[in-house]
Amino acid sequence: MLRYIVRRLIQLVVVMFVLSLLLFLWLRSLPGGPDSAICGERCTPDQRVAMRHALGMDQPIWVQYFKYMGRVFTGNFGYSSGVEPGTPAIEVFLHRLPATIELTIGALIFAIVLGIPLGYFAARRKGGIFDNLGIISSLVGIAIPVFFLAYLLKFVFAVKLGWLPDSGRQSTDLAQPATRVTGFFVLDGLITREWDASWDAFRHLILPSIALGTIPFAVIFRITRSSVIDVQNEDYVRTAEAKGLTTQVIRRRHILRNAMLPVVTVTGLQVGALLAGAVLTETVFAYPGLGQATAIAFQLRDFAVLQVLVLASAATYTLVNLVVDLSYALIDPRIRTR
Amino acid sequence: MVGLTKKKERIDQLAASSATAVVDPTDVESSGGSILADAWRRLRVSPVFWIGAVIISVFVLIAIFADVIAPHDPGELLLRSQTRLARNQLAPPQPGFPLGGDQLGRDLFSRLVIGSRQTLLVGVFATLIGFTGGLILGTLAGAFGGKVDTVVMRLVDVLLSIPSLLLAISIAALFANPSQTSVIIAVSVVQIPVFARLLRGQMLAQRESDHVLAARALGVKRAPIVFRHMLPNSLSPVIVQATLVVAISIIDAAALSFLGLGSQSVKVPEWGQMLGEAQQKIDSYPHLAFWPAGCIIVVALGFTLLGESLREALDPKNRR
Numbered sequence: 139m140l141r142y143i144v145r146r147l148i149q150l151v152v153v154m155f156v157l158s159l160l161l162f163l164w165l166r167s168l169p170g171g172p173d174s175a176i177c178g179e180r181c182t183p184d185q186r187v188a189m190r191h192a193l194g195m196d197q198p199i200w201v202q203y204f205k206y207m208g209r210v211f212t213g214n215f216g217y218s219s220g221v222e223p224g225t226p227a228i229e230v231f232l233h234r235l236p237a238t239i240e241l242t243i244g245a246l247i248f249a250i251v252l253g254i255p256l257g258y259f260a261a262r263r264k265g266g267i268f269d270n271l272g273i274i275s276s277l278v279g280i281a282i283p284v285f286f287l288a289y290l291l292k293f294v295f296a297v298k299l300g301w302l303p304d305s306g307r308q309s310t311d312l313a314q315p316a317t318r319v320t321g322f323f324v325l326d327g328l329i330t331r332e333w334d335a336s337w338d339a340f341r342h343l344i345l346p347s348i349a350l351g352t353i354p355f356a357v358i359f360r361i362t363r364s365s366v367i368d369v370q371n372e373d374y375v376r377t378a379e380a381k382g383l384t385t386q387v388i389r390r391r392h393i394l395r396n397a398m399l400p401v402v403t404v405t406g407l408q409v410g411a412l413l414a415g416a417v418l419t420e421t422v423f424a425y426p427g428l429g430q431a432t433a434i435a436f437q438l439r440d441f442a443v444l445q446v447l448v449l450a451s452a453a454t455y456t457l458v459n460l461v462v463d464l465s466y467a468l469i470d471p472r473i474r475t476r
Numbered sequence: 477m478v479g480l481t482k483k484k485e486r487i488d489q490l491a492a493s494s495a496t497a498v499v500d501p502t503d504v505e506s507s508g509g510s511i512l513a514d515a516w517r518r519l520r521v522s523p524v525f526w527i528g529a530v531i532i533s534v535f536v537l538i539a540i541f542a543d544v545i546a547p548h549d550p551g552e553l554l555l556r557s558q559t560r561l562a563r564n565q566l567a568p569p570q571p572g573f574p575l576g577g578d579q580l581g582r583d584l585f586s587r588l589v590i591g592s593r594q595t596l597l598v599g600v601f602a603t604l605i606g607f608t609g610g611l612i613l614g615t616l617a618g619a620f621g622g623k624v625d626t627v628v629m630r631l632v633d634v635l636l637s638i639p640s641l642l643l644a645i646s647i648a649a650l651f652a653n654p655s656q657t658s659v660i661i662a663v664s665v666v667q668i669p670v671f672a673r674l675l676r677g678q679m680l681a682q683r684e685s686d687h688v689l690a691a692r693a694l695g696v697k698r699a700p701i702v703f704r705h706m707l708p709n710s711l712s713p714v715i716v717q718a719t720l721v722v723a724i725s726i727i728d729a730a731a732l733s734f735l736g737l738g739s740q741s742v743k744v745p746e747w748g749q750m751l752g753e754a755q756q757k758i759d760s761y762p763h764l765a766f767w768p769a770g771c772i773i774v775v776a777l778g779f780t781l782l783g784e785s786l787r788e789a790l791d792p793k794n795r796r
Contacts, residue, residue: 149633156634169652277784281723281776283730286751286769289758297759414641418731432642433735436649448646452637 146460157452161445162206166199168441215446220438221431227442230431231450236321237307238427240339241420242412244347249354249408254401257362258394264367272359279356284415288349288422295345303342305424308335342425350419354408361404365397372396398469406462413451515789525785531778539592546586548573551743553581566761578750578764579757587745588767594739594746595726595775598660602725605664607718610671617672618679618710619702629676635669644728648737656739656746659732663725674717678710685709712790719783723776730772747772 187196197205209215215227222230260269296304303309307323318326324343327336369375370393378388416429424430428447435443519525538545569576575584617628635643644662651658682688683706691701732738733748734755747768754764 152630153634153637156630157637160634164646164650167650169650277777277780278773281727281773281780283727283734283751283769283772285731285734285755286765286772289755289765293758293762410639414639417641417645418734421735432645436645437736448638448642451639451642455639456637 143464146463150456150460153456154449154453158207158210158449159203161448162203165441165445166202168439210449216442218440218443220440221434221443227440227446230443231428231446233321234426234428234431237323237425238416238420238429240322240324241343241346241350241416241425241427241429242409244343245351245354245412245415246405246408248347248351249358250405253355253358254362257359258366258397260359261363261366261370269363272363276356276359279352282352283418284349284353285418285422287352288346288419291345291349292422302345304345307339307342307426309338309342346419346423346425349422350412350415353411353415354405357404357408357411358401362397362401365400366393369393369397395469399466402465402469403462406458406465409458410455413455515786518789519785522785522788524781525789528778528781528783528785531774532782535592535775535778536596538589539596542590542593546583546589548583548586550582550587550590550745552583566764575763575767579753579761584764584767587750588747588771591745591747591750591768592771592775594656594744595729595748595772598656598663598729598746599722599726599775599779601660602664602667602729603718603721605660606667606721606725607671607714609664609668610673610675610714613668613672614675614679614714615702615707617676618683618706619698621680621683625676628672632669632672635666636673640666641728641731644732645735645737648732654732654737654740656741656744659729659738662732662737663728666728667721667725670721671714671717675710675714678713679706682706682709713787716783716787716790719779719786723779723783726772726776726779 213228217223218225218227218230256272260266260272263269292304295302320326320329323339324336327333327339375388375392378392383392413429416427417432418429419425420427420429421433428450431443432447434440435447566577566579573583573585575588578584578587613628613632617625638646644666647665648654648658648662651661687709688701688705691705696705729738730748730751733746734752736752738749738752739746750768751765751772754761754768758765
């Protein structure tokens, strides 16, 4: 087990290294690179040469790469030029991170709390109305563009019905400004006992979480359904029935537990979809997280922030996949012994 | 105790050997016809397949005959006189203009009809490029194994480690002037590692199979083994994936358009672009967003349904 973890960690390092190389080449080949971005459109050739020199862009490419790697290791990615001008890119990342984590957790909760039970019940009554409704809604959930769903939810529940806030993380007209402890707004309110602020932050999370969680919901629903269908026809389930176990015990211990294996994998893989979906969802809801920062950084060509974001999301995605593989051992003792 | 375990193992072996005997390929042969004929028999009775096929056929026909169907030029500001943005006024539906005008006074219906072409182009070309790229990489890795496999798969791992839409955005950003071509390239590159990984897995399984072993024992060279024996037998899950990728590409392309990285052409309408433009005014004119969004959803649904029914039909587990 330990050897496996170590091997996977080495693999992770290799992937991150190749990724940083690709990222470096990518940054250099972007149109309107850093020199013209800083210099502006009315840049004379002389000014451009000076600017390239100042940025070290006239040095051999491998020197530039090593310098770049040095900066990456010290967490010095330069200063943001567009998202939050003047702030170090790493700080932009860090103080937007809690917002996106909060949103991602909300979306995952929506997807799991709805997807697993619905998938389970659909499988138990395979071919019934409930099953078919579930399948249709999950198919539509996959086919609908995330940003359109976000707009639709915003239009219906925020603009037309006015039940929920339409943008941001926190209302501006709170009785007293909320105290910040961790940067997780819902949690902050609970810690400082500012219940109103916590409730307000929660209300801001509902619509974006649903929009972001719909694709993961559809995927989790379908995998749970098909996995439960597979498992409930297994021999050991029949054996359990034959030896007279109660239906409840069979369902909980024999069917649900065994059916959860593929569900865990697929849920882990959804983190990638969530990171990408956050770009769209956060843009629609003007939610100040990493996704919105990504969209803005692309529009304003804020390369410092961009590279942090791409590197961070790749690292997160790879790490989550590692954790998923390891959590297998927790669920399935057969793997642990190997 | 030891005796019991031994016995269990023997039973397992017996069960395994009899199981392979039951699902012997000759069994499929005896039930009449090849894998494809077998799959078609199951497809024919699947409502999911027919719904998907009908949606796609209608969509393709509209795209082909778009010029004939569309009553007006999609780029011309025909209803401009009836459009007053300051007063939230758009041209209403009227004879000749079944859906009315858009925010610039262009015929919405014609734009939707002509727009189907761009969407079809993006879906098909992105899938073809992704498929071909994945085919080359996957075949290389699967055919040679060893070091080639390791290098190819590490590269694939790196590409897969970036969430797909983020990768597509990164690639689209490399183009100074975003266009339909840059969207197709961005969306297709994302699919290359997916196809490569899928194909490689299939090919590796084929490498160990009896018919490849037999061919190798008979002295068949590597190239014919790869192209005549391994590749054809590995393709069916890849084809299923390709069908689903058409839907994914269409949705991803719409997302790129929404983020402003899509085609900027005013003359050639595209659903993603129409949706992106309409969203800025969704509170005032929701229908401008709902029409292109509805089209995207229905078409994506069509390809998803087709892919799902193909997957069911080609799944060896369902073969009887």
